[in-house]
Amino acid sequence: MTKDTNAHAADTPDLSRRGALRCMAFGGAGTLFMLSGGVLAPMDLAAAATPAGKKAHTGVPLFVQISDTHIGFNKEANPDVQGTLKETIGLVNAMPVKPGLILHTGDITHLSKAAEFDTAEQILKGLRVTELHTTPGEHDVTDGVGEEYFKRFGKASKNKGWYSFDHQGVHFVGLNNVMQFKPGGLGAFGAEQLAWLEADLKGRSASTPIVAFGHMPMWTVYEPWGWGTGDAEQALSYLKRFGSVTVLNGHIHQIVQKVEGHITFHTARGTAYPLPAPGVGDAPGPLKVPADQLPHMLGFTSVSEVRHPQGRTVSITDTTLPPRHA
Amino acid sequence: MIADTPRRSAPLQASLAAALALLCGGAALTIAACSPNTAQAQAGSVTIPIKNFAYMPMTVTVAAGSTVTWKNLDGEPHTVTSTDGLFRSGALxxxxxxxxxFTKPGVYKYICSIHPKMRAEIVVK
Incomplete structure (x- = not known):
């Protein structure tokens, strides 16, 4: 198994008020969140690939994120997306301590077909994780109303695709930015969802750690390919007052991370196929890579909580599929 | 607005029309009906290939009563989704x-709901 980490903490928040927190100079891998007094604060940190990182993985897994499983895809970029999803599930199931829940950030299927959803559901049942939470991707709702998606995954959100819940003191917000598009081709939440989000967050203590998850990036990763959410700014304005916000998405099948104030943005790899880096090539179509490189470009994201003398920390770790032996 | 029911056709059924359209596109300079950005069809049907994340061409003008067929040539799925909800292909x-x-004159804008950067329009005269 390859562990990979991608920390690019552009902005380290002022930690001086938290005397207990000391900058740990691990350097290199992963993002670690110091949780102190309920505040998750991102720091640069080595995590997975180092002995210290190994320690981190013995922490309490809060949740796992998988994304972009694209069941139904059968082109040469990965003719066996069912196989790579099963492999991913095997890795999640092999985690020494089971995460309490799993988030799927959309594009469960490739063409929104009932048979694809049936297959995906069947495979996802292999996860030995109690709770599965999902948000739709645009590939899941190509009929315009998401009939097959909501039939299976609509209960929690009353068929809207946005909803919230709490888990181990963390407030989770699932968002839907794939069912109405802004002029210009970016994703959008829309007025109704934004009003709901504002109301959902209102009255919550600023010390409540927030995890917001949805399919498309909630900042503009690459505008010419529509890799962003047109009205994300408004959503973020409701989130800014919280001491710790983690924003997770899929859609772009590769990892990009940034930190702004107390908000950490992290995109997950898919389990199906890679997409080109922003602006590389003509269009964001499936990227065909040599077979031995594919596993390294697929995988999942795990978020763990670690207890240590300085307090509680949360780390984001990206895990890729193991190399294949010819 | 009155409109006929959208129809999905099997790849084979549409292949002739698509081939003709592509051929026509290749000779665009000599056939006014297939110039890159404003195609005009006088007869009853036209095929618009979808290739490299684009509808080709982006503006097509047809006479009322014409049938427009889109064919996706990309390995990535696309949709033909009218912005006012009149027609919707689902994933192709x-x-x-x-x-x-298209039975009534007007300008019908549409996008790919998977890649909403892809935009085009049908002008019905």
Whole structure:
């Protein structure tokens, strides 16, 4: 198994008020969140690939994120997306301590077909994780109303695709930015969802750690390919007052991370196929890579909580599929 | 607004029309009906290939009563989704087609709901 980490903490928040927190100079891998007094604060940190990182993985897994499983895809970029999803599930199931829940950030299927959803559901049942939470991707709702998606995954959100819940003191917000598009081709939440989000967050203590998850990036990763959410700014304005916000998405099948104030943005790899880096090539179509490189470009994201003398920390770790032996 | 029911056709059924359209596109300079950005069809049907994440061409002008067929040639699925909800193809995988008959004059804008950067329009005279 390859562990990979991608920390690019552009902005380290002022930690001086938290005397207990000391900058740990691990350097290199992963993002670690110091949780102190309920505040998750991102720091640069080595995590997975180092002995210290190994320690981190013995922490309490809060949740796992998988994304972009694209069941139904059968082109040469990965003719066996069912196989790579099963492999991913095997890795999640092999985690020494089971995460309490799993988030799927959309594009469960490739063409929104009932048979694809049936297959995906069947495979996802292999996860030995109690709770599965999902948000739709645009590939899941190509009929315009998401009939097959909501039939299976609509209960929690009353068929809207946005909803919230709490888990181990963390407030989770699932968002839907794939069912109405802004002029210009970016994703959008829309007025109704934004009003709901504002109301959902209102009255919550600023010390409540927030995890917001949805399919498309909630900042503009690459505008010419529509890799962003047109009205994300408004959503973020409701989130800014919280001491710790983690924003997770899929859609772009590769990892990009940034930190702004107390908000950490992290995109997950898919389990199906890679997409080109922003602006590389003509269009964001499936990227065909040599077979031995594919596993390294697929995988999942795990978020763990670690207890240590300085307090509680949360780390984001990206895990890729193991190399294949010819 | 009155419109005929959208119709999905099997790749084979649409292949002739698509081939003609591509051939026509190749000779665009000599055939005014297939110039890159404003195509005009006088007869009853036209095929618009979808290739490299684009509807080709982006503006097509047809006479009322014409049937427009889109065929996706990309390995990535696309949709033909009218911005006012009049027609919607659902996901078209590679070589799949979708047809819609335009009965009333007007400008009909549409996007790919998977890649909403892809925009085009049908002008019905």
């Amino acid at each position: 995988d590679q070589d799949e087609s979708f047809s819609f008959k």
